[in-house]
Amino acid sequence: MQPTSSMNEEFLKKWQMGLQIFRPSIDNTSVHERKKAIKLSADVAMASLRKGTTCWSRALIEKTATEDNFLVRQMLSGIKAESLINKKLPKKIVCHRKIVRRSKKILRRKSKSASEEAAAKAKRLVKRRTQGLRNVVPGGELMSNDVLLLQETLDYIVSLQTQVNVMRSIVDAAEAEIER
């Protein structure tokens, strides 16, 4: 599952489109604003590669849409931006705090043997890591399913690698251009 060149192309096209939308504001603004614009457009380009089929891309689009709705709308004009933005993400599961506390108490009450203790420890470690992964992957909090989370992470990593590859080559070329 390595990023393919067609993905690179697609990403570059989308990204360029986003940059052109942004161009007037990129010119003659502070570096930070430019950077933000570049990053936003790159993110939206990456997310739009998946055309809303994955959870993370939808979450990412939603996140960028809160920051810059117009850009997202313009960039996604090809693929029904409305439906993408308004597409329902899975609902976050909310537990009653009292119930959670009580169940934790019950869990603590049970005495365990050494092996069980170790297993529980390992499980806790994995759980914490999974939670960390949820925080890292956009929209991860909405994925209640571990299998889904890992799948989305896979896809997200591939897309990120595409993004990084293309951006790096562009940056290298641009810097070479400046030096020349």
Next chain:
Amino acid sequence: MDLTGGFGARSSGVGPGREPIGLESLHLGDEFRQLVTTLPPENAGGSFTALLELPPTQAVELLHFTDSSSSQAAAVTGIGGEIAPPLHSFGGTLAFPSNSVLMERAARFSVIATEQQNGNISGETPTSSVPSNSSANLDRVKTEPGETDSSQRLISDSAIENQIPCPNQNNRNGKRKDFEKKGKSSTKKNKSSEENEKLPYVHVRARRGQATDSHSLAERARREKINARMKLLQELVPGCDKIQGTALVLDEIINHVQSLQRQVEMLSMRLAAVNPRIDFNLDTILASENGSLMDGSFNGTPMQLAWPHQAIETEQSFHHRQLPPPPTQQWPFDGLNQPVWGREEDQADGNDNSNLMAVSENVMVASANLHPNQVKMELISYKIHIRFEAMELDDQINIFCVETSNPSAVTKSEYPSCRCPRLE
């Protein structure tokens, strides 16, 4: 007895004696079934010896018969555990001696197990640490993992053996006997009622075992799915395939994702710092980088340096929209561009005219209170100015410079009438 040697070799890893008979009897007809039923019912191993005590010709015939169908037989023995169901069904219907013993045992175990559990619930609840009634049973199971676990395992074993008798029972016999001793001591009094309730209990037990089994099956399937994804992720994340342990792998994955995100951040920062007008450079970069970045498919497209000619509408449409056409054409776009215009005024008003949007903005503001002729002149000059800017990275700039000495000619020749009908 070379025959026994051959037989032993074939049935190695499977139970003794009884096994080949079952196989043969599967393949043979009723005549052999009669032979089997006439076997002495003393012990399990005796069946094979009984077979050997048959008239030699008959025995050889039987063995050869199995040899002729040995492909099937070998396949079955190769599978090992899965030979069992047909065998057992056969044994059950024929009241085969060893199997009947097995049946009896299995049934007793299950009943014993259930009774022991009943004892746990009824008799031994006072000893459990938690007095609450509902959780007593659970706590009991948890507090004495050794005994109850073994009993549970035996329950499941017996439940399985009721349907699928294991071929290598001899290994388990010791364990089972131990348990028999244990169980008998606790359940002597109920032995009479045991016999009546045997079958229903077995049934219920089996069903319950199956239920938990399907549950664990689903769990296992889920775990396998997760493991497969993990493996893929391990392949994807560099330097992660040597790490053991889910937590560490997850750690590595998180690190990788974060590093990628940071890289994106860093790269966009670099790109922002390198040049203030990225998209223009992007075109030239594309032109120069096409070979290295893409695999040639971009070369054919008119992406490079072609944009002033309006040849491409798909990717460059934004470009064109933002080049300032005369105000009369600008107005229809206004509704579309409203957010951008608003934003532009905030950011670009104070700047000099190098910003294209600011330029067009100024043109429009100026055109509001100027004489038509003046507007025309201003527009032309602005247009040239803007064109200059837009083309400053192009190779054609020299040619363009020559042409701009006559502004009206430029506007007429370079840009089609659709763009600026008023200017003529």
